Amino acid sequence: MKLLDGAGVRADDYERADAARAQALPAAIVPYAELAAAPPADGRRRVGVEVPNTVAPDQIAPFFGRLSLIAVGFPTTGDGRGFSLARRLRRAGFRGVLRAVGPLIADQFPYALACGFDEIELPDSSAQRQPPTQWKRAGAAMTLWYQQGYARPASILEQRRLARQGGQNV
Amino acid sequence: MYRYDEFDERVVRERVAQFRDQVARRLSGSLTEDEFRPLRLQNGLYLQLHSYMLRIAIPYGSLTARQLRQLALIADKYDRGYGHFTTRQNLQFNWPKLREVPDILSLLADVDMHCIQTSGNCIRNVTADQFAGVAADEIEDPRPIGELLRQWSSLHPEFSFLPRKFKIAVGASENDRAVLKAHDLGVRVVRRADSGELGYEIHVGGGLGRTPMIGKIVRDFLPRGQLLAYVEAIMRVYNAEGRRDNKFKARIKILVHEIGLDAFRDRVEREFAAVGVAAAQDENEELTRIAACFAPKPYARLLARSDSFEAAKALNPAFADWTESSLHPHHVEGYAAVTVSLKPIGGVPGDMTSDQMRAFADIAERYSFGELRVTHAQNLVLPHVKKDDLFALWRMLAKSDLAADNAGLITDIISCPGLDYCALATARSIPIAQAISTRFADRGRQRDIGPLQIKISGCINACGHHHVGHIGILGLEKRGQESYQITLGGDASENAAIGELLGPGLGADDVPPAIERIVDTYLELRNEGETFIDTVKRLGVGAFKTAFFVGERNEAA
Amino acid sequence: MPALKNMPLPAILVANDLRDGDVVFRAADGWTRDPRAAAIARDDEAAQALERAGAAATARQEIVDAYLIDVDIRSDGAPVPRHFRERFKTLGPSVRPDLGKQAEFVGYARAAAE
Ligand code: HEM
Ligand code: SF4
Numbered sequence: 001m002k003l004l005d006g007a008g009v010r011a012d013d014y015e016r017a018d019a020a021r022a023q024a025l026p027a028a029i030v031p032y033a034e035l036a037a038a039p040p041a042d043g044r045r046r047v048g049v050e051v052p053n054t055v056a057p058d059q060i061a062p063f064f065g066r067l068s069l070i071a072v073g074f075p076t077t078g079d080g081r082g083f084s085l086a087r088r089l090r091r092a093g094f095r096g097v098l099r100a101v102g103p104l105i106a107d108q109f110p111y112a113l114a115c116g117f118d119e120i121e122l123p124d125s126s127a128q129r130q131p132p133t134q135w136k137r138a139g140a141a142m143t144l145w146y147q148q149g150y151a152r153p154a155s156i157l158e159q160r161r162l163a164r165q166g167g168q169n170v
Numbered sequence: 171m172y173r174y175d176e177f178d179e180r181v182v183r184e185r186v187a188q189f190r191d192q193v194a195r196r197l198s199g200s201l202t203e204d205e206f207r208p209l210r211l212q213n214g215l216y217l218q219l220h221s222y223m224l225r226i227a228i229p230y231g232s233l234t235a236r237q238l239r240q241l242a243l244i245a246d247k248y249d250r251g252y253g254h255f256t257t258r259q260n261l262q263f264n265w266p267k268l269r270e271v272p273d274i275l276s277l278l279a280d281v282d283m284h285c286i287q288t289s290g291n292c293i294r295n296v297t298a299d300q301f302a303g304v305a306a307d308e309i310e311d312p313r314p315i316g317e318l319l320r321q322w323s324s325l326h327p328e329f330s331f332l333p334r335k336f337k338i339a340v341g342a343s344e345n346d347r348a349v350l351k352a353h354d355l356g357v358r359v360v361r362r363a364d365s366g367e368l369g370y371e372i373h374v375g376g377g378l379g380r381t382p383m384i385g386k387i388v389r390d391f392l393p394r395g396q397l398l399a400y401v402e403a404i405m406r407v408y409n410a411e412g413r414r415d416n417k418f419k420a421r422i423k424i425l426v427h428e429i430g431l432d433a434f435r436d437r438v439e440r441e442f443a444a445v446g447v448a449a450a451q452d453e454n455e456e457l458t459r460i461a462a463c464f465a466p467k468p469y470a471r472l473l474a475r476s477d478s479f480e481a482a483k484a485l486n487p488a489f490a491d492w493t494e495s496s497l498h499p500h501h502v503e504g505y506a507a508v509t510v511s512l513k514p515i516g517g518v519p520g521d522m523t524s525d526q527m528r529a530f531a532d533i534a535e536r537y538s539f540g541e542l543r544v545t546h547a548q549n550l551v552l553p554h555v556k557k558d559d560l561f562a563l564w565r566m567l568a569k570s571d572l573a574a575d576n577a578g579l580i581t582d583i584i585s586c587p588g589l590d591y592c593a594l595a596t597a598r599s600i601p602i603a604q605a606i607s608t609r610f611a612d613r614g615r616q617r618d619i620g621p622l623q624i625k626i627s628g629c630i631n632a633c634g635h636h637h638v639g640h641i642g643i644l645g646l647e648k649r650g651q652e653s654y655q656i657t658l659g660g661d662a663s664e665n666a667a668i669g670e671l672l673g674p675g676l677g678a679d680d681v682p683p684a685i686e687r688i689v690d691t692y693l694e695l696r697n698e699g700e701t702f703i704d705t706v707k708r709l710g711v712g713a714f715k716t717a718f719f720v721g722e723r724n725e726a727a
Numbered sequence: 728m729p730a731l732k733n734m735p736l737p738a739i740l741v742a743n744d745l746r747d748g749d750v751v752f753r754a755a756d757g758w759t760r761d762p763r764a765a766a767i768a769r770d771d772e773a774a775q776a777l778e779r780a781g782a783a784a785t786a787r788q789e790i791v792d793a794y795l796i797d798v799d800i801r802s803d804g805a806p807v808p809r810h811f812r813e814r815f816k817t818l819g820p821s822v823r824p825d826l827g828k829q830a831e832f833v834g835y836a837r838a839a840a841e
Contacts, residue, residue, distance in 0.1 A: 078208055078291065080331025084409045086327060091444065105205050107192065114327035129200050143186040144181050146321040148449060150328070156177040156321070157456055197746065199788045217792060218814050220827050222748035250826055265826075267747045518822055589812060590820035598815075600822045652811065 002127040004109070005119040009132050012121070014048055014069065022047060029071055040066035041096075050101065053081035056090040064094050073120070074102030083115040090116035090151075103164070106130055106138035113139070114150040171234055171541060172317050172463045174282045181324065182279045189213050190272035199268070212292055212330065214260075215271060219593045224266045225288040226278065228544050230298035230316035230340065231259035235531035235540040239350035240281040242527035248274050253527070255512060255520040257584055257635055258337070259297045259485030259544045260288055264591055269627055292330045293405070297339045299347045300545040303464055304553045306501045309359050309368070312342040314461040315397065318453070319357075320536060329405045333412035334420035336379075336405070346664035348702025349546060351376045351385040352638060354405065354422045362391065369393045374404060374434070375426035378632035382668045383423040386431050388438060394457075397449030403442035407434070435540045467554055476557035487562050488609050492575040497560075498551075506557055508538075510550040510567060511574035511582055515611045516604050519585040520548030529570040537563050544637075547584055547623075549577060579616040580624060580689070581607040584635055588628025588645060589652075595628035597645025597652035602626055602681055608687075609682045619689055622702040623662065638662035640703045641685060642669040654681050658688065658714055659706045672712040672718050684718060691717040735797040738766040739806050740777040741816065742784070742793035750816055750828065751764060753777050758790065762817050762828065763805045763835055767798070805835055 003012040013027040019037035022028035027046040029037045032055065041047040048069030051060060060070065070089060072082040086098055101121045102110050112120060122130075148155040154162070174182070189209075198205040203287025210216075214225035226241070241261060245251050248270050249263040256262055266274060278284055288295050296316045303311035319338055322546045323329070329336075339348040342359035350356030356373035370392040392400050404422075411429075426434045483490040498507040510530070513519050522530075534542045534552060537559050543551035555563055567573040576582050583606060586592065590598030603626055610616055626641030629646070636642030642657035653675035660669030676684055689702075691714050696705045706714070739762075740753035751758040752765035759765065768774040774795055781793030796813040798806035808814045818836050819827015829836035 032490075040697045065171070077205055078331050079414060080291075080329070081410055081414070082405050083331065087406070088410075105201065105209075107188075107209060108331070111327035111330060126205075129202070131200075134195065134200060137191065138188075141191065142181070142184050144177055144184065145327070146181075146324055147326060147328075152413060155183070157452055159177060159461065160175070161452065161455065197788060203785075203791050217743055217748065219812075220748075220750055221743070222820055264820075265748075269746045589815055590822050595812075598821060600820075604822070647812075650810070 001124060002122045003078055003119055004122065004132065004135055006113060007135065010119065014046070016050075026067075029069065035060070035063055038066070042070040048097070048099070051085075053079065053085050055085070057085065057092045058147075060089070061092045063095075064092070064096070067094075068097055069097040069099060070094060071099040071101045072117075074100055077103050077105055077108070083111060086112070086116040093141075106135045107141070109135050110139050110142065114152045116151055138166075171232055172229075172282075172313070172359075176558065177281070178321070179279075182282075182284045183327070184289075185213075185284065186275040186279050189275060193268060193272055201280075208290055208331070211290035212287055213271075213275075214288035215266075215268070216289060217593065218264065218587075218591050219589070219595075220434060220591065221265045221419075222268055222271070223591070224263045224271060224274065224285060225256070226261045226283060226285050227288045228259050228262070228269055228283075228297040229320045230296055230302065230313045231300050231544040231546075232298075232302075232313060233542050233544060234281075235534040235542070237281045237283055238408055238527050238531040238534070238542065240277060240283070242524040242531070244277055245524040245527070246605065246658060248652065251525075252521055252523045254518075255522065255544050255548050257546045257548060257586075257633065258295060259546060260295060261544070262587075264303070264587075271618075277387065286324055289334075289335075290330075291332045291334050293319075293326065293332075293336045293338065296320050296323070297348055297353075299343065300342045300543045300551050301347060301507055302342070302543075303466075304507045305343055305345075305347075305502050306499045307345055308341075308343040308501075309361055310342050310577055311461070311464050312340040312357075312359055313464055314457055315357060315359070315370075316340045317460045317463075318397070318457055319401070322401070329409055330448070332405075332409055333414050334417065336408070336422065338401075344664060345665075347546075349635070349662045349666070351664075351666040352378055352382075352518075352635070352662065353385060355401065356385050356399070367393070370397055372400065372404075373704055375423040375431075376666075377421050377423040378635060378637050379421065379634070380418055380630045381421075381424065382632065382637040383427065384666050384668065386426065388431065388435050395454045396447045399445045399447050399449065400442055403438050403445050406441050406445075407437045411437070426619060430519040435583060445523060457615065466502075467541075469502045469505060469554070470556065472502075472556065472558070474503040476504060477561075479557040479560050482561035484596070486561075488575070489561060491617070492564055492573060494617070495575055495577045500554065504553075504557055506555055506558070506560065508552040508555050508563065509545065509577040510552060510572055512549050512572075513576045513582045513607065514571060514574045514575055515576075515581060516608045516655050518600050519583055519603050526570050526572060529566075530572065533563065533566055533570075536566075547582065549582070574614060575613060578623075579624040580610050580619050581616060582623070583607060584623070584639070586627050586634035588626070588634075592628060594631060595645070596630075596647045597628050597654065599626040599628040599634055599643070599645050600680075602643060602645070602654065602678060605678075605682045606685055609686065619693070620701055622689070624685070625660070625662075635662060636660070637668045638666060639669060640706065641688060643681065646675060647676050652678050656681070656684060656688075656718070657704070658711045661703060672715060687697075687717045688714055734771070734774055734795060735809070736771075736774065737767050737769045737800060737806070738774050738777070738795040738797050739767055739808075740781050740793055741765075741796055741813065742781060744788040745788055745791050753780050753793075758784070760828070761835075762831060763832065765806055767800065767806055768795070801838060803838065805838065807838075 017028040019034040029048040050071040070091040372383035538552040585603040589595035627634035657669030661667040
């Protein structure tokens, strides 16, 4: 497993654990089925949950205050449900770390970040073939986008508007 | 025509560089074919039977002479000197090399073109009424909405890995020339009768393929400024809930069908409320900016009647024949929109050589403000021709073998590439089109038969729209042979309908005579002035079965 | 290796060149664009060897979409696919005889059409 965020490869502080073991760990990710039993995150302990990409955001929203991380599964490269789930979790007010877990490829990295993810946990099989330099390059491939309201700098529409206003002012 | 601004230009340039990098990673082994496939598909690159195939977007079917010339150049330099226009208003090259595709993309970017999202499980190239901006019956030009949607859907961070492809068409008149109801999403500009307010009627869940369905109205009036928010809501519901367990049940039509239109509408409206319409002002501003690019042409002031045109028709029956099938009313007096058939008798439907492209680019510059359109029937349109120029235009078209006088008639056949090119095909389709076209070559006979749409697909995926053909032909494999099923009564207009199967499959050689028997039955049973499709609708498919089966037996004997 | 149960023989291995997209055949040694030079497997063992060669070349990023097709052997020794789909794949578009292998290997194509 390898963990990447916008800055590059990172050490993973979290361990996968069941709710009972999570009590004793500084940072643990529990399975979705154990969410209710998991200890709350607090000043000393970080607690995350790994959810399938089919989960309804309403179901986890009541737990937001107790979670420092939500990991969303991407079962395959082509299954984009996690992107919409991330959007909805952010909209529902989740402010902790959002992690994408699965065989994403470098070209999906900027999309994942824009949808609200902070980091990606890759299986070894794809991490080996796709070195971190590729992820960095893919992240910088596009510097402009049309869509508004995603977690990235001003959209083309906003830039056009600024240019128009600038033009009017001179 | 829309002109890229500096932002659009930078997006396509960056996209070219990105694809170049993706190809390099594939060739080095960093990406496996399974990982690369969605990336190449999102850039319109398929692997077909003999080679790769590159599908180039022609957004809402609008093209300039300069762009067409560039396509000709690409055809000569990187392909085999021809291209194929498709039912989704794209152009396909059948022989590109993977290692050269980035260079092709670069040449496309030079003329404001790209292959972005012409394939793959993402929002595809937006199609439109080919007479947009010209038709006398439209409320407004729907292409600015097409462009708005094109930009919004391009490289979308959330909706680029959908359950399946997602196709959008736009139109703005009662007469549906864009097959809105056969699309995942159809947007029609409408005007409220009471207030005169403009807005959108939203159709969802249409589609062809192996489970053809006609789209349903999910919102009968969406106010201006809210389109992107509403489409975002639809896309999010589909992305989250569309089926992913079975590729053949993954289109939005299946979701709408399985949960029901009302439940689907509830979910969309709830999501729409959460998305909010805060950006309505931005959308309207953007639409105004785009619409300025589609401003009316500097038309001459002409009389509605052109004496020289009438005189030429009277003197030249071949010209008169051509005008009869090729002209569509233009909203400006003295002008006409001209359909240029890419269906010469016995030819490959939708194919155009690089020489024809160059000649046609010259013609478009001379006679139509340098603008042309691609139709979903695989023909071209010169949208703004002076009636006074029609005769000269016709003579020039004839020099390039582009003056076929059959638009809308029985030999104007839609055909997918089928097994001659396509790796998914179960049978060939082009040779069937050629055989039928040759059989009905006689212009007098075609004219007597009147409007009749034959549509042919080489497999159940229905790229050739056979479900909505007045006569649909579907190529299958039966006991190691190519076999063809014939359907009757499909309709691609605002009265969209799916055709009904007529009988068991036929061998390739038996198809043209079977079509002939169907047509003869129509000629026998029609009322005065009644078209083929109206006769089929009046009498039902049953009335044609006897002829079909009688012939079956005769030929088997 | 997937079991090749019921794979009719003789067979050849067909694929597309990764870089160019061209249809290629596994030859005795390496890959060929000429169907007449395709290595012909006449028993299961030989067919499996072809498949292994295909998998290895796929892993080396030389080819994509490799699979076995069953063929008839003509009197001149050239293999002709039994299924019409694969015949088109080996020859080129039937509506454009000037393109594809049928244009390049005219003698082969003429005989295959018989
Ligand atoms: C040559 C390679 C092509 C391949 C591999 C291909 C693949 C497919 C597939 C798999 C479907 C079924 C989608 C579904 O039901 O979910 C489909 C549908 C369709 N394709 Fe193609 N296609 C090809 C060429 C074309 C061409 C040449 C055209 C236009 C002439 C075209 C236009 C369409 C249209 C209009 C549909 C049906 C509408 C719908 O998706 O509901 N395709 N294609
Ligand atoms: S209908 Fe089938 S044969 Fe025709 S282009 Fe589509 S996928 Fe290929």
